[in-house]
Amino acid sequence: MKKRIAIINYGMGNLRSVENAVKQVGADVRIVTSPDEVGEADGLVLPGVGALQDCIEGLVAAKFPDFLKGWVAEERPLLGVCLGLQAMFERSEERDVKGLGLFAGEVKRFKSRPGLKIPHMGWNQAKLCKGDSPYWNGLDDEQSSFYFVHSYYVAPEDESLILTTTDYEGVFTSSISKGNTLACQFHPEKSQSNGLRIYANFVDNCKNRH
């Protein structure tokens, strides 16, 4: 039976590429705008591009924060992408926004200096920090490339969250995982075969609830 994946739409731009990628790896997709619509989905995706403040406001308006905390507490599968990752932490340097607080830590901006381009935009490599992650099946541990576009990155207090790191004139956390939660700073839906591998691994990790 196909896995059923719900993608949260809280009014932030383009969900189509995420939807296309989830379909491409063989799952059924439902776009949801409220927790009621999530129902018995086997997995949930929290995407996001743009400004974190709008992202959090959108989630609050749609009554998602407590729902997401409950979802994670029940260890149901959650995939965060880009702002979806940043939203999971306590606060951000971006306009001092308060996040969902699913994980302890901050969201920081790359420090401006001559020669360093911000946003960090383009293809960079993620280096695996956890040896046995199911999310990294079929991917190279040292040099799998993914597409990034961001000016902020997460700094988790608990270093055991860190799934991969990436070097951009300094090492930052490019993805985290804990139990059935995976969240990436890069855009797997824009990262060709490596990115689809991430979606496939996430979907494989979702258990059919019925």
Place this chain on the structure above:
Amino acid sequence: MLAKRIIPCLDVHDGRVVKGVKFQELRDAGDPVACAKAYDEQGADELVFLDITASSDERPIMHKVVEETASQCFMPLTVGGGLRNVHNIRQMLFSGADKVSLNTAAINDPKLILDSAVKFGNQCIVVAIDAKRSGDSWGVFTHGGRKATDLDAIEWAKKAVSLGAGEILLTSMDCDGMKTGYDVELTRRISESVEVPVIASGGAGNLDHLVDVLEDGKADAVLAASIFHFGEYTIPQAKKHLGQASLPVRL
């Protein structure tokens, strides 16, 4: 390490690729979706569609092209041409574009950069600048290079970034179509003046030209059309060449 990007650009008119792309593997080289897939398979880092359709009546075709491309190619896609307001931009992003490129519209109404960056995020607003050398400086042109403005290219790039542009797509009109190399000095001056990435465009004739503008021009990415479209070089050949010049590339 962040890789230097190689970005093929396809000019699309009424839903068809113009300037004759020649892919041996393609039966219909005029089909933009097929061309996009071919570049995806070659390992292009991003793709740009430039809509050169004159009539706004034909715009819906471009949305269909973008939708189909986005459902089959899992790579970043930028669309430029004919986007005049926030509504146009929103529609194009919802069709599946990851970024939009603004040129004439941003010059006529710089607030469009601000409004769209606030709404959709800086990361998806590319400001395209068509620059032409005049003495020691470069002037900015609009309407596909037909109309001069009183803007200085470096000052305009800085202003566009301060308003929220997340990237600059810089075309040298002096070099475009000449195949004698990019305007390295212009590219370096702009790249050193703004914090955001700069994509160099116009003038690529061989693979050394790419190396020159990425190294000496301090470009973050190169846009090229004809050297790839006509099959002179493939994307993997270009990346191998950049790699041999010790530039970081994604292989």
